Amino acid sequence: MPLISMHGVGKRYQGGVEALSNVSFDIEEGEFVFLSGPSGAGKTTILRLLMRMEVASQGDVLAFGRNLRALRRSAIPYLRRNIGVVFQDFRLLQERTVAQNVAVGLHVLGLSRRDIRRRVEGVLFDLSIDRYAHHLPSMLSGGEQQRVAIGRALVMHPALILADEPTGNLDWELSNEIVRLFEELNSKGTTVIMATHDRFLLDAYQRRTIVLNRGMVIEDRAAPREATQQSSQE
Amino acid sequence: MPGASARFVRQSLHLVGQGLRGILVSPGQTAACIMSLAVAGCLVVLSASFGSLAVDVLDRAGRSARVLVYLKDEVPANRVQDLMARIGARSDVDSAQYMTREQDRSRNAELLPRDVIQSLPAEAIPGQHGLEVTFRPGAAGTQGIASLSAFLRSLEGVDVVAEPPVGSSRLRALAAAVGFMRTVAAILAALLLVGTLFFVVGTLTRTMEHRRDEIVILRLLGATDAFVRLPILIQGVLQGMAGLVSGAIAAILVSGTVNAWLAVEFDVAVRLPSWPESTLPLAAAGGALLGAAGALIATARREA
Numbered sequence: 001m002p003l004i005s006m007h008g009v010g011k012r013y014q015g016g017v018e019a020l021s022n023v024s025f026d027i028e029e030g031e032f033v034f035l036s037g038p039s040g041a042g043k044t045t046i047l048r049l050l051m052r053m054e055v056a057s058q059g060d061v062l063a064f065g066r067n068l069r070a071l072r073r074s075a076i077p078y079l080r081r082n083i084g085v086v087f088q089d090f091r092l093l094q095e096r097t098v099a100q101n102v103a104v105g106l107h108v109l110g111l112s113r114r115d116i117r118r119r120v121e122g123v124l125f126d127l128s129i130d131r132y133a134h135h136l137p138s139m140l141s142g143g144e145q146q147r148v149a150i151g152r153a154l155v156m157h158p159a160l161i162l163a164d165e166p167t168g169n170l171d172w173e174l175s176n177e178i179v180r181l182f183e184e185l186n187s188k189g190t191t192v193i194m195a196t197h198d199r200f201l202l203d204a205y206q207r208r209t210i211v212l213n214r215g216m217v218i219e220d221r222a223a224p225r226e227a228t229q230q231s232s233q234e
Numbered sequence: 235m236p237g238a239s240a241r242f243v244r245q246s247l248h249l250v251g252q253g254l255r256g257i258l259v260s261p262g263q264t265a266a267c268i269m270s271l272a273v274a275g276c277l278v279v280l281s282a283s284f285g286s287l288a289v290d291v292l293d294r295a296g297r298s299a300r301v302l303v304y305l306k307d308e309v310p311a312n313r314v315q316d317l318m319a320r321i322g323a324r325s326d327v328d329s330a331q332y333m334t335r336e337q338d339r340s341r342n343a344e345l346l347p348r349d350v351i352q353s354l355p356a357e358a359i360p361g362q363h364g365l366e367v368t369f370r371p372g373a374a375g376t377q378g379i380a381s382l383s384a385f386l387r388s389l390e391g392v393d394v395v396a397e398p399p400v401g402s403s404r405l406r407a408l409a410a411a412v413g414f415m416r417t418v419a420a421i422l423a424a425l426l427l428v429g430t431l432f433f434v435v436g437t438l439t440r441t442m443e444h445r446r447d448e449i450v451i452l453r454l455l456g457a458t459d460a461f462v463r464l465p466i467l468i469q470g471v472l473q474g475m476a477g478l479v480s481g482a483i484a485a486i487l488v489s490g491t492v493n494a495w496l497a498v499e500f501d502v503a504v505r506l507p508s509w510p511e512s513t514l515p516l517a518a519a520g521g522a523l524l525g526a527a528g529a530l531i532a533t534a535r536r537e538a
Contacts, residue, residue: 051454074459077458091450104452108461109456111241112244156455
């Protein structure tokens, strides 16, 4: 059973803007998938549907075996605890330190102070930003701030990471760093879905890519590695 | 399940901490909010207290009133005895004493200027025999006076039932005026509290504005409605309690000062009502309710 499944999904916003039309794809557990396409293609809408920040107008969106259209409001927080989100603009709390930013979600889980400290220190170390633990975000570079944002997602031990243009504000070198970080997480079993319109990244990292345009899937390109495996099986 | 209990306790402590932190978001506005609640609470309690005092004073005036019953000239002494017995048998009457014409005349003379009295012959000052009826302590008020007066007028041989020094009709008018003032004060107090409620809502809304980014992040990380809204509720409850309890304490201090002044200035046993032990808990409960209402309105107005 796929981790994520979309079948005939359409999304029409108030005012009649059609963001998605008849979108269908499956994503298996442990996959690394790029969502690609120009601005306004529907990448962010797909991520918002998966976070249950929006509800599909048509079709079915299934995640973790649950139909998100039928999900009760009270069940949404528990769905989101399985998902880590990373944004282009980092969305860090500027008046809190790096460690406090990473820890913000752990209070939701009701962990003890000791567990929170242990998890935060571990994540900061893994992301090589442990020396900034007591710095404010404004004192860090863009790449470092994005690492903090990734740390905030990772510390919750999510099964799925949704990244919405996480390299949009970064230069090529830092973008590479971030994608390599996602690859590393993916190699440990975390499913990653990353929206990007950066062709250089798509070319550099040969991963499955779902290409969108005007709200429709125009191409679902398997990773060359997977494609090779498929052809050898045939 | 000790793990679940520990988690619940940790989350509760965290939420209380967040509520306290919310108070510090805009300390000036929070202080102004608590101050306005305190003033409103103080005024509410004092208006209720002065209203009770006024009613108490009127009641005492009614109790100390004496009704003068003027008898017709031809009523014989044995009939006077009979009337005194009938009146004295009433449960609300303490005593009924006979008053001679001379006693009534000398009482009337005291009401006239001295030079007028000296220029008049003694028989020119009116005097009529009658009865002086005194209420039993605690048996009368404004209603009691009206009831007794009606009874006295119905008796044979009674000429006039005189208004007491503070007339019953005047007492009734005063009581009505005090009742009206109390109603007006209650309405004003309610309006004042509604006004302060909006102050509470404004302060909490500001906290929510300040925490908007954090709330968005918390939502995305899986925070429940309760986790997001409880700190706002806690902040509102703490503000409301702090405000109304301070107001009640201020009212207690003010009434203590007023009582001390009354004791020095007036030789009367009239005091603001003593404060029941439940005043502060009631103020705390009222403040908590007000704060909770403010939090509900604030979170309903703005998605938290």
